[in-house]
Amino acid sequence: MKERNHLIDFNEISDHASFVNQITSLFNIPSGSSIRLRVNLGREKFLYSDFLLLLISSIKCLKSKNIKVNGLIEDFSLDSPQAQYASRVNFFRLLGLNLYEKFPRKDPSGRFTEITFFDKDNIRQVFDSIMKILLVNGVNEDMLTVLNFCLYEVLDNTLNHSSEEFKYGAGSGFSCAQFFPRNHEVRIIIADTGQGIYSALTKHPKSKFKDLTEGEAVLRSVDKGVTNSEGMGFGLWATAEMMKKNQGDFIVHSGNYQLNNFELHQVPYWQGTFTFLRINTNIPVNYIEIFGENSDQLDMFQEYKEEFFGDFDQLW
Incomplete structure (x- = not known):
């Protein structure tokens, strides 16, 4: 079978939808095919790690x-800011490229995380590293109480719902x-290339939402209590409520639909689901x-903070 050429040009990528537009045609090519994936990291814009993550997830x-995916980085210089940034967030390592870095690696803790694969074995470490960024950079404690709950739930949704096995940890x-x-x-950003929200909500044998269309499934996924019976259905709901009040950006993209700041759009196809948050600190x-007045979530956050950080005041 003839090798297929495909270009991903980060000069043309301004948001997550424009990235998906560049990759979407590859999700439907037949098994056994071969792709020569040409990647231009660009020289004109800042290169966000969440865009790079979507490419790693797609591959x-x-x-x-x-x-079979063969690759080529076009117009490449490791001296460019884009390439150095991509290297520091482990983009090249995840592609299997061991490049010499011309800069010292400083501890990213509390500032950023590298692009990280997660499963049931390291979900807690991934959660802790994200929470540390939020804790040390001025996010108010009430909002941290919400994030302590909903971020873990969104990560956990990937373990619980992305696999067609409907088995936790799959x-x-x-x-x-x-x-x-x-x-x-x-x-x-939290992304998977699993079965997607529509299948997760409608194909579970115990689901109460089997009659939803794909668009309805994505729209209803942020409603309180909407679940396929595996879980409480509070993770995306709490996240959505927080983001409304924070006035940041909130995107849920699954299949052919994207919920972008609570407006549903039909968009190019993404295999699986990704959730993006831009939080105003x-x-x-x-x-x-x-x-509400229930203090359970606040108590849970205080216990987490004491367990993970000890005396929080000593961080400064």
Whole structure:
């Protein structure tokens, strides 16, 4: 079978939808095919790690379908800011390329995480590394109380719902996060290339939502209590409520639909689901507005903070 050429040009990528538009045609090519994937990291824009993560996730998906992926980085210089950044967040390592880095690696803890594969064995470590970024960079404690609950739930959804086995721990995904101090924001993405929200909600034998269309499934996924019977259905709901009040950006993309800041759009196809958060660290959120007067979530967060950080005041 003739090798197929495909270009991913980061000069043309301005948001997550424009990345998906460049990769979407590859999700439907037949098993056993061969792809020569040409990647231009660009020289004109800042290269966000969440875009790089989507490419890594896509390549993993293609390989899982027995599709051979050969690669070429075009217009490449390891001296360019884009290439150095991609290297530091482990983009090249995840591609299997061991390149010499011309810069010292400093500890990213509390500032960013590399692009990280996660499953049932390291989900807690991934969660802790993201929470540390939020804890040390000015996010108000009420909002941290919400994030302590909902971030783990969104990660956990990947383990619980992305696999067609409907078996906890069968799913896996990728995540990364970074704090941008000048913009007072944290960007977080959690992505998988599993069965997607529609199949997860409608194909489970105990689901109450078997009659939903694909668009309805994505739209309803952020409603309180919507689940395929595996879990409480509070993770995306709590995340969505927090993001409304924080006035950041909230994207859930699955299959042919994207919920972008609570507006549903039909979009190019993504195999699986990704959730993106752009959190404003300077806009506080009161957890009582989301969870009510019940103090269980606050108590859980205080226990987590003490366990993970000890005396929080000594961080400064």
